[in-house]
Amino acid sequence: MNDSYNSTAAGGTNLPGKFIPEPFGMTVARLTLFGIVFLAAVIGNFFVFTASFRNRRLRTFSYCLITNLAISDFVSMFWVPFLLVNEQLNAGWIYGTFLCRFINPTQVVCGLVTTNVHVAIAIDRYFSIVRGRLSKSCNHSRYRRARVIVPLVWIVAVVCSLPTYIFRELYSLTLKSGEKIEFCLESFPLMEDSKDGYRQMYSVFLFFVNYVIPISVSTALYGKIILHLKKTKLERKKLGRKFSQRNSATSKDAKVCSNNLTELEKRFISMAIIIVMIFFFCYLPYQVVFLLAEFADYATSWPYLRILMSVVYFLTWLPNALNPICYGAMDQRYAKAFRMICLSFKDNSDSGSKNQTGSLSRAHSRRLTEEL
DSSP states (O other), X not given: OTHXXXXXXXXXXXXXXXXXXXXXXXXXXXXXXXXXXXXXXXXXXXXXXXXXXXXXXXXXXXXXXXXXXXXXXXXXXXTHHHHHHHHHHTSSOOSHHHXXXXXXXXXXXXXXXXXXXXXXXHHHHHHHHTTTOGGGGGSSOSSTTXXXXXXXHHHHHHHHHHHHHHSEEEEEXXXXXXXXXXXXXXXXXXXXXXXXXXXXXXXXXXXXXXXXXXXXXXXHHHHHHHHHHHHHHHHHHHHTOOOOSOOOHHHHHHHHHHHHHHHHHXXXXXXXXXXXXXXXXXXXXXXXXXXXXXXOHHHHTOXXXXXXXXXXXXXXXXXXXXXXXXXXXXXXXXXXXXXXXXXXXXXXXXXXXXXXXXXXHHXXXXXXXXXX
């Protein structure tokens, strides 16, 4: 649904004087923040999917989903500068027919992938913890579920986004001065009783598929997981059960694997809940403003609509930058993997020298590799 802002902005150019322009200082501040978010998102998500290729322990099903979330965030963020340049030039659409039918629909796909991944992670954690399937994490079937679920996540996103690819068109407008301006807009078929009927139906569809349903499902599943963990903790206290670390060699390895996974699960769940909360709060203002602009006539006549849309549109991109920070801060494996990537870049830059600093850096990198 990110493309809706661009359509609104482009449509506003047809109505000079209807919307109050954004103050220059606010524009500079917004674009500066966009630049910071862009760099953080691109670098951070690059680290995330690079870490999965370098570290075998980041290739489990749950981490594979996080990797796909990072790829989706990276791809969608990559096109943001193109849209901002197009917006600031205020000259319609400048990138031609192909990118008109590619950029915004692709961002819709990435947005749907994001919510699909959130739901997939919540379902996976629910069955792993509440249904007691943690033992699968200790075997070698890391890609078994990923081979099915990951393609399904992207296929569902593409299918739900097909109308944006099909009905997005490039229109030309010739001004009285003879200047030709092109606009990239969605043009749905007309209904008998409403010219915007199909477009509004699709907007409501995306609102539920890309926001209401994923948030509801994730909230319900994580709520059950938290209740289950609390219940299990209380039962262990009542029964006075404690995990012993003095077992035989065979049983000790199994216990250590189980205990470590339990602690990792708690951290992973906390991280997953945080990124869902970030998504919820960053997208909520946009969803509210978008629905008002779509269905309330008084909203579209409000002179500050474009300024408000630019602010809430910026908020939707914050998760792309904040998610990698959450991964590194709340997941020990990602934190170590990020340090290894930074050290590898440092070693590459110092490859021509054989000083003590480089040796220490390589030694530290080897220690991190052993720990991972």
